[in-house]
Amino acid sequence: MKVLLPALLTAGFLFSAQSLAKIDEPDVEADCEKIADYAALGNAAYQKGDYVKAADHFRDQVAWSEFCQHPQSALATAYNNSALAYLRQGQLRKARAWLALAAEDKKSQYNLSRMQDxxxxxxxxxxxxxxxxxxxxxxSWNTVEVKAKGDRYEIHYDGLYMGAMALYYGPNIGEFTAVAAIKDQQAVYHQSDDSDYGGTCDVEMVFSDENVALKTHGDCGFGHNVRADGEFVRVAP
Structure with missing residues (x-):
């Protein structure tokens, strides 16, 4: 399979921390000024062919660009950089997931068009x-991983809630693992009230070729604001 590889996007941007100044102005401002450095480090790794390291640096570019409230065009550049680092690794679906974060941006549309075949x-x-x-x-991404286990499947969910200061103090987290049958493209994780993790809950999962939709009923005892709900897109294989 031949993969068409678009050119990498790089950019450095000015920072304004006015809305965050009341939290910790010196630290926030200094950290936000590092965004251009993350982009440059990612670009350097990308040019050397170290696409795993490039993806790590571009993820930092994304994270701090969002935290520091950079304009949408800057965020789209960071998303596209992450996408191209995954594309170079041959991980097309992960690249597409990053591009979908700025689907209306012309850079995203161009790069996606080059990947369509x-x-x-x-x-x-x-x-x-x-x-x-x-x-x-x-x-950061919430994830669902599914592995074959005999005639059933091991389903593992890792969820995050990225609060306003998550880059400093870390996210709230939640997870579950279920070994279950998937019948008619559906499975259920059931947690009883004697669980070590919380009260009774059920997480319904509906699979299709390209995604899985989760719906939680009850309280699974995850971290604050972490909930296994919504659509997850397939990124591998």
């Missing part, structure tokens, strides 16, 4: 086995 050539999934992403903010 390669995406169309990917083998159609034959089972729910794979990895699924849902954007949590600040460069």
């Amino acid at each position: 390669s995406l169309a050539a990917l083998a159609k999934p034959t089972s729910p086995v794979g990895e699924y992403w849902q954007y949590a903010g600040f460069g």
